[in-house]
Amino acid sequence: MKLKSALIALVLAAAAGPLHAQVPETSVPSRETPEAVRAPQAAEPAPASAGEGHESAEFDPMHHVQDGRTLEFPPFGELELPAAGSWKVGPVDMTPTRHVVFIWLTGLLMLAVFIPAGRAARRRETGRSPGARRHNAVEAAVLFFRDQVVMPNIGHGGEKYAGYLITLFFFILFANLFGLLPWGASATANISVTAALALISFIVVEVSGMVALGPAGYLKTIVYVPHGLPKPLVPIMAVIMTPVELLGKLAKPFALAVRLMANMMAGHIVLLSLFGVALAFGSLAIAVGPMLMALMLTFLELFVAFLQAYVFVVLTSVFIGLIRHEH
Numbered sequence: 001m002k003l004k005s006a007l008i009a010l011v012l013a014a015a016a017g018p019l020h021a022q023v024p025e026t027s028v029p030s031r032e033t034p035e036a037v038r039a040p041q042a043a044e045p046a047p048a049s050a051g052e053g054h055e056s057a058e059f060d061p062m063h064h065v066q067d068g069r070t071l072e073f074p075p076f077g078e079l080e081l082p083a084a085g086s087w088k089v090g091p092v093d094m095t096p097t098r099h100v101v102f103i104w105l106t107g108l109l110m111l112a113v114f115i116p117a118g119r120a121a122r123r124r125e126t127g128r129s130p131g132a133r134r135h136n137a138v139e140a141a142v143l144f145f146r147d148q149v150v151m152p153n154i155g156h157g158g159e160k161y162a163g164y165l166i167t168l169f170f171f172i173l174f175a176n177l178f179g180l181l182p183w184g185a186s187a188t189a190n191i192s193v194t195a196a197l198a199l200i201s202f203i204v205v206e207v208s209g210m211v212a213l214g215p216a217g218y219l220k221t222i223v224y225v226p227h228g229l230p231k232p233l234v235p236i237m238a239v240i241m242t243p244v245e246l247l248g249k250l251a252k253p254f255a256l257a258v259r260l261m262a263n264m265m266a267g268h269i270v271l272l273s274l275f276g277v278a279l280a281f282g283s284l285a286i287a288v289g290p291m292l293m294a295l296m297l298t299f300l301e302l303f304v305a306f307l308q309a310y311v312f313v314v315l316t317s318v319f320i321g322l323i324r325h326e327h
Contacts, residue, residue, distance in 0.1 A: 067097045067099045067185075068097065069082075069084070069097055070098065071098060071101060071183075072183055073183050074182060074183060081095075081097065082095050083095070098185050099185060099187040099192075100187075102175065102184065102185050102187045103175065103187050103193065106174045106175045106187070107171075110170055110171060113138060113170075114138065117135035117139065120135040121135060121139060142162075142166055145162070145165065145166050145169060145313070146159065146162045146166070149313060149314055149317055150162045150317050153320070154320050154321040154324065155321055155324070158317070161208070161317070164204060165316060165317055166313075168312065169309050169310065169312070169313040170309075172188060172197070172312055173305060175187045175188045175193075176304075176305035176308060176309060177302075179268065179305075180298070180301060180302060180305065186264050188260055188261065188308075189261060189265040189268060190261065191258075191261045193261075194257040194258075195253075195257040197256070197257070197260070197312070198253035198256040198257035201256060201312075201316045201319070202252065202253040204320065205252070205316070205320050206323070208323065208324055209221060209323035209324060212324040212325075213324075221245065221249075221323060222242060222245050222249075223238050223242050224241040224242070224244075224245050225237050225241070252315075252319055255315075256315060259311070259312075260312055263304055264304075264305075264308065267297065267300070268301075271297055271298065274290045274291070274293050274294040275290070275294060278291050
């Protein structure tokens with residue numbers, strides 16, 4: 001989240017409030033022309049109602065947590081992205097937005113981290129000197145997820161899912177951390193991004209179940225009939241439980257998407273609210289409390305960035321393990 005941008009915007013809002021409040025006072029003494037008094041008052045709301053100017057965007061707190069078509073670099077200014085519809089592939093609009101740009105940056109950061117680490121690990125396997133040991137931390141994290149998260153939850157054969165799950169963790173983590181930079185944006189606070197990640201995990205889970213169980217075994221995960229049920233009740237139970245099982249399958253990716261999005265957006269909104277409270281009182285003594293709370297919440301947001309990436313990966317690995325081992 002762009003904390004510095006939010007602070008600058010709220011300072012401007014607090015400074016502009018008293019300025020507008022003084023306009024009626026200076027215009028009231030001129031009793032000779034009442035229409036002249038009303039004219040400035042009627043003309044003042046026009047810039048705010050336009051909603052397209054730079055100032056109106058700055059006064060909107062949600063501007064700092066939602067997607068947009070500008071990249072902000074406080075205090076230097078903004079960089080305008082291409083207008084909507086500029087990049088089209090057939091009927092599909094591929095014009096990048098702020099969150100799309102940060103998804104690209106997340107991918108580039110992952111390449112910058114993992115390609116040198118992979119090359120260093122390969123050099124060590126072949127007996128050559130690995131050079132700098134910067135890859136050791138990456139290798140330790142990869143081994144931790146493979147041995148402590150992936151294999152215990154998926155079981156035998158889980159090593160072939162380790163690459164996807166480790167990539168998923170670091171992608172979500174880096175995207176979360178970008179949202180804590182003053183000029184950054186958290187793409188994982190966008191439901192479209194989290195829904196796409198959840199959809200990919202859903203496909204991986206279901207396809208792995210089809211491969212492990214076969215067509216007949218996978219069908220049993222949809223049409224559920226308890227063992228030992230009397231034959232006359234089998235069709236009745238199948239009709240009742242099949243929709244329940246299908247809803248259960250759809251609820252898993254839905255929960256993954258909403259949990260990640262809600263946690264990332266909620267923390268950013270609370271931080272903006274605390275900055276607003278600090279500036280609303282107009283007193284430094286009173287503002288110390290909210291500012292300290294905002295500082296502590298920033299550290300909590302750092303913890304949540306790691307936690308939500310970890311939870312997403314753990315739940316995905318659990319879902320894969322559950323469908324692969326029907327019992």
